Amino acid sequence: MLRRSAHCLVEGKQLLLIGAGGVSKKFVWEAARDYGLKLHLVESDPNHFASQLVQTFIHFDVTEHRRDEENARLLAELVRARGLQLDGCFSYWDDCLVLTALLCQELGLPCSPPAAMRLAKQKSCTQLHLLRCHGPPWPAPSVHAVPCCPLESEADVEKAVHQVPLPGVMKLEFGAGAVGVRLVEDAPQCHEHFSQIARDLQGEADHPGIGLGWGNAMLLMEFIEGTEHDVDLVLFGGRLLAAFVSDNGPTRLPGFTETAACMPTGLAPEQEAQLVQAAFRCCLGCGLLDGVFNVELKLTGAGPKLIEINPRMGGFYLRDWILELYGVDLLLAAAMVACGLRPALPTHPRARGHLVGVMCLVSQHLQVLSSTASRETLQALHDQGLLRLNWLEEVLVPGEYEEPYCSVACAGSSPAEARLRLLGLCQGLGIDGPHYPVAHFLSHFK
Template identity: 25%
Template sequence: MGTLLPRAIEQLGVEFTFLTRAPEHYARQQPPEEMHPLLAGRAVVTADTNDLADGLRAAREIDADLRIDGVLTACDYYLPLAAHISSALGLAGPSPDSIADACDKARTRVTLDHAGLVGPRHRTVGLDDEVLLRAAADEIGYPLVVKPTDLCAGMFVRRADSWTDVAAAVAQLRSFDINARGQKREPVVLLEQFLDGPEFSVESWVHRGRVHSLGVTDKSLGGDSGFVETGHMFPAHLSPEDRSALIVTAEQAIAALGLDDVVVHTELRLTGDGPRIIEINPRPAGNQITELIRYVDGIDLPSVAVELALGRDPSSTGGSVCSAHRSSSRSAAVSMLVPHRAGTLTSLHGADAITDHPAVVSATFKEPGHVTASGANNNSYLGNIIALADESGAARRVADDLLAGLEVTIVDTRS
């Protein structure tokens, strides 16, 4: 979202001020001759955005000087702060409580349980309480999923087939108590029943209590953990009955959390007993899913997010419809290049053929010299390609076949 939200803001003719604790973080992400889109607004204001009081103080000063009409964030870890600012200034947006329930995976489970939505067996346990951890794991049964409650991008989500696996996953979580944005982490872990079945997401937006769902995206998983997202296709190739069931379940979960005036990306698994919620993200989907929708339906979800933050109804303004980018294709897919090992990328053979392929509308790869970890989470990609197809459900095969022809060389450069 760090590039897509600024693009959407510009296309809607709106200006933005960027509030951040570390502008240098974004400057480092671009080549020296380029400016990161988040730094290209009308102003950059520095404050301790990890401190609610200081974030609110800075926002009120900006509002007094320039007037704030809406609040958005490009980072999952600042969704709670954005909700508090919009609430404090009387602006449109989801309530701080609904965002807190959605962003904390343990609170999400409790809220959905209270609403009567069937989900996996689960327990939240302190990281240092081995007795309760063992008891919770035995109660849930193996296989199970070990999941941090407050991280994103699939970080440190692990399948456990035994207590040894649980202990190893918990030990990893104990090894750090600060997230990537310098925020103190909750010293707990969520243990969940492993849900068997393909994974999907429902892309929606909510305005004044009414949920609008655009469709269902499919997902492929892999990487070292088995939970790294390796590709997506929109729309998912599903029966009408399965598609409807996924959407109904997602919309019930959104209502249970009380989310409003926000774009929502709901992840589910389609089990033998029906759809089950994995998690609910109160922001536009990542990993190019919003681009897939834009190519197929001409709807730009980052623009929808901007309009909702401004208190507008996206279904009536027309600003979220990007006909210039809508294609005649009935299927769009992204395939992610996941590193097979840690080390330094030395070569990518076949990238030019992918870029020149008529079905490919976007191909982005890391340059040789890039140092990578192994494919442990959704932050470790070496690139991705987006392909279109005229036949419904066909784009995934095109994208995956093209990526399979890429020869990747990674060397171990550790001393």
């Protein structure tokens, strides 16, 4: 009922979308058609398949983010020159979030402030800003922030290893998809990883879509022990309308590429509430008041600790899972907020079952993805309802700095049922093995 009423509210709305994204965002175009949204697209790739699926296609290079302010003014002029009468403007693509906020400001459209988007996008700035937010209100965001140091030179690395407790985590300031994120045990490892990233990931062409258009600066932050969780939030006017918590499995250290996930969370209600409030307060602390946001946290013995804020709709499988389990479409919610409309969402949504999933990586599964777990086989199993499949990449190209190729999940009436189904499926397809122990990755999901 709520989705039907939302459908009526957005039908015919004119929305400017900044950045089309890749194969993992193919659902956007079908959903927009079903909701009756009129999309106008700004995209760097003149041959992107989505150029044929929108009302207006504006080819514009948005990859050089150090020119975002200038580009926002140029895009505003293009929008006016084309006579577009827009109801809203939004993005779900990491690289385009700051530009989108600046463009909304130029056009007088609803959005969180550009300063808030910048703060959330630059990971060390997020943590250092929140460390200074001592309240009120309480508990203050500072209790969730983690000590860190920005790194732009070898001298910064040398200084940071004396300020941040080791082991620590090194990551790209503007990175995405856990690319280049690594556990570092001591000072030599810090210097080695900094040098390697500086050599291998210098600009957008080295790995498109992970924020290298802002440069390849890094940060060193304290490594936090605890279980990892995602909180996907819908905020409107600084009010929390809905939150969805999922659990992540242990990663393959020293890397942090996601391995497995479970939704809804298996945490006790009071722990779930702690995570939701921590995510909400961290967003407000950064000035994020309107939008759909994804917040990554760890639950520790001292409470929730912030990993990072992604000031956009959760990626990978999250929109699909939340829609399946709760009947809430984060894409629709994001579109409504972008139009200045308050989404009507269930106050206490209850999941219609459980989903447990595992990621497939080209580096670990190239052979099975070309045979027993081929694209055709996985798609057929999905079509038969035996698994839930989300494609995240299009080509089987192994590389040192990789992102997951696809997510394979199973549903169940309980976490145990979903977990056992998935483990059996992974064993049968060859996804599970000594090099990729699926049972271990699912061990957190009780």
